[in-house]
Amino acid sequence: MILFVGTAGVAMPVVFKTLMSGVGGPDVILTNALILNIALILLGWHRYKDLNTELQARRISEEKARRLAEIDDLTGCLNRRSFAERLSILLETGCTEDRSLAVVAVDLDNFKRVNDLNGHLAGDAVLRATAQRIERVLPAGGVLARIGGDEFLCVLPYHANAPDRIENLVTRMIEQVASSVKHEGSALEVTVSIGIASSIHLVGDDLGDQAAQNLMHKADIAMYHAKKQGKNRFYWFEPPMENELRFRxxxxxxxxxxxxxxxxxxxxxxxxxxxxxxxxxxxxxxxxxxxxxxxxxxxxxxxxxxxxxxxxxxxxxxxxxxxxxxxxxxxxxxxxxxxxxxxxxxxxxxxxxxxxxxxxxxxxxxxxxxxxxxxxxxxxxxxxxxxxxxxxxxxxxxxxxxxxxxxxxxxxxxxxxxxxxxxxxxxxxxxxxxxxxxxxxxxxxxxxxxxxxxxxxxxxxxxxxxxxxxxxxxxxxxxxxxxxxxxxxxxxxxxxxxxxxxxxxxxxxxxxxxxxxxxxxxxxxxxx
CATH class of the missing domain: 3.20.20.450 (EAL domain)
Known part of the structure; x- marks a missing residue:
């Protein structure tokens, strides 16, 4: 652009003088330099636009990749990796003497039968409906993730002296999910088994870098215990459950x-x-x-x-x-x-x-x-x-x-x-x-x-x-x-x-x- 200003400042007055008087003519070399400069400016402008478009596409791709890495594509919930990271942060910043965190493991009962009898599209519909129903029950500050298959995890803050609040919430969750899911004229019936583990269960070796994974594992153990006891119910984690699972x-x-x-x-x-x-x-x-x-x-x-x-x-x-x-x-x-x-x-x-x-x-x-x-x-x-x-x-x-x-x-x-x-x-x-x-x-x-x-x-x-x-x-x-x-x-x-x-x-x-x-x-x- 500087070269264009300099070249045009010399060449353009000569051009105007020639046009006005009809005597003489512009310098050929200077005029060619001006035209070449204009061409370079146009070429640079197009390249600048192309680079901007490429950068925008890259930003969109990176955002999509980040979303795929953190979000479950089917339900829009967090996935297992991002949930574990979020839980780790919450355990470090959200736990006090009065405030605790409850991890709730939710697993659909007999989900394989839904897929086998009605097809995977019906199973996907059940998973999406389940995620939406759980999200409606979650209070402010609650986090939901689908960690694979038909299992979901939630993290809920609560007062350490009021575990009944979590129990009431989980009861509503069971009732909400139990409603039939409509798919292509069929009513798909599902129930859930739920296990709950609290941050107060983390002691000794459970603390540290693996605290989030340990808490998720304890919620899973309680959930499997609920399945063993007849499904469509919830249980809090208790240490004997872990021994029973090891024996199993x-x-x-x-x-x-x-x-x-x-x-x-x-x-x-x-x-x-x-x-x-x-x-x-x-x-x-x-x-x-x-x-x-x-x-x-x-x-x-x-x-x-x-x-x-x-x-x-x-x-x-x-x-x-x-x-x-x-x-x-x-x-x-x-x-x-x-x-x-x-x-x-x-x-x-x-x-x-x-x-x-x-x-x-x-x-x-x-x-x-x-x-x-x-x-x-x-x-x-x-x-x-x-x-x-x-x-x-x-x-x-x-x-x-x-x-x-x-x-x-x-x-x-x-x-x-x-x-x-x-x-x-x-x-x-x-x-x-x-x-x-x-x-x-x-x-x-x-x-x-x-x-x-x-x-x-x-x-x-x-x-x-x-x-x-x-x-x-x-x-x-x-x-x-x-x-x-x-x-x-x-x-x-x-x-x-x-x-x-x-x-x-x-x-x-x-x-x-x-x-x-x-x-x-x-x-x-x-x-x-």
Whole structure:
């Protein structure tokens, strides 16, 4: 611009003089310099505009990148990293003797089912609605973040002597989220489990640089405790919860290792014909022979195996072992096997059972698969298909724990069951309450009408046995006939009764054969 002013100051007067007088002409070199200078000015101006546009685009990109790094794109809440940073600042500046911070962990119950049944767009709608409803409840100074999946975290300031304020707020939060979410004409129902941890829970090693992470972890522990206690509720963090979670994690790891190491073994409970008092079969019951915990019952490890997705592998391993054990018994003895409701969600379940039967050359007509009433309420169409597939191959299918799951008569008529098992809770009430006897009698009458034989579980004493005998023909099982036994004890029992497969084999022969088979299985596992 300075060059333009200087050049134009010399050249322009000459130009004007020439135009006015018509004599002479401008200096050619000076005029060319002026024109070139103007061109450079225009070029610089365009470059300046381009640079400004580029800088503006860069600022927008940087702002978007910052937002993506700090904000959850779906819900507009903070994400886990930015929430932890904000919580760290609040712990340093917002906590006093009177003021505390509460971290609230919110997790949607059964969110996977919403996605599976309605699609991920419906799941996204539920997450957005949940975030909006939580934000409406939050007081001034509250911070909300989605830390991944279907879990949210809030931080709320409150007076240390008034924790009930947080409890009232969380109660409103549960009520707000419980309202159905409308999506494409469907009403999506969700509930939440909530855990609360206060900054007053931070002591000793919990303080310092990791204070925010530790407080978030404690809120998570309380939230998982709420889920375990039935969901759709809240709990404050308490130190025993952390010990319980550590033990739970230890059990999960132990179950996975136990399956790989063959620590789960079948035990067998006798099934007796009450009329003839003859042994007619066994029910296989799982036991965990843990090197650290000893013998663990199924009520401990089965629910955990179901939750961590290991129940299918565990069950198939036990069934394979029981097939080999049962081949040593008299061919007239049946083998009953319980199936988890989780396994019935697998559309290939019946094919897996049939494959095991073929692999172990076990007669299908000796196998009785027992499923619970819970399975019927999840996907009755799939259950019907599986039952039909199994029965077509000769496998028997029984409805277990009958009377506890509210099965309708229409379901019993439409599903091709071979047998009903009366739940032990009804059997135990015999001789104690008149209603207990009347209820069992009604179930037996109904089974007679449906032409379904009965097995009574939980026969504990002679008095209950006598009442059942008076009610009609049925099979029975329970501690009155003995506790569940491992395979070698069953072989001894059957040898004493002369009920082993092949009269030429004795107990020692069978024990030796089992030992060889187990060694081969271990060798195959190592080389496989």
């Amino acid at each position: 994690n230890k059990l999960e790891a132990g179950i996975r290792d136990g399956i790989a190491n063959g620590e789960f073994v079948p035990y067998y409970e006798q099934q007796i014909d009450l009329e003839t008092e003859e042994l007619v079969g066994f029910e296989m019951l799982a036991r965990w022979v843990s090197p650290e915990l000893g013998i663990v019952g199924p009520d401990i490890f089965i629910p955990i195996a179901e939750e961590i997705g290991a129940i299918g592998e565990l069950s198939e391993s036990l069934i394979a072992q029981s097939f080999e054990d049962a081949k040593e018994w008299d061919p007239t003895l049946t083998l009953s096997v319980n199936i988890s409701p989780v396994q019935m969600r697998d559309p290939w379940f019946s094919q897996k059972i049939l494959k095991l039967l073929v692999a172990h050359r076990f007669p299908p007509d000796r196998l009785d698969i027992e499923i619970t009433e819970t399975c019927l309420h999840e996907n009755i169409g799939m259950v019907r298909s599986m039952i039909t597939s199994l029965r077509n191959q000769g496998v028997h299918v029984s409805l277990d724990d009958f009377g506890t799951g509210y099965s309708s008569l229409a379901q019993l008529r439409s599903l091709p069951f071979d047998r009903l098992k009366i739940d032990r809770s009804f059997i135990s009430e015999l001789k104690q309450e008149e209603n207990g006897s009347a209820l069992v009698d009604a179930i037996i009458s109904m089974s007679d009408g449906l032409k379904l034989p009965i097995t009574a579980e939980g026969i504990e004493n002679e008095a209950v046995l006598e009442v059942l005998k008076s009610m009609g023909k049925m099979k029975g099982q329970g501690y009155h006939y003995g506790r569940p036994e491992p395979a070698d004890k069953v072989v001894e029992r059957l040898a004493a009764r002369g009920m082993l497969a092949g009269s030429h084999q004795n107990v020692a022969d069978l024990a030796k054969a089992r030992e060889i088979r187990n060694e081969k299985a271990a060798s195959d596992k190592l080389t496989g």
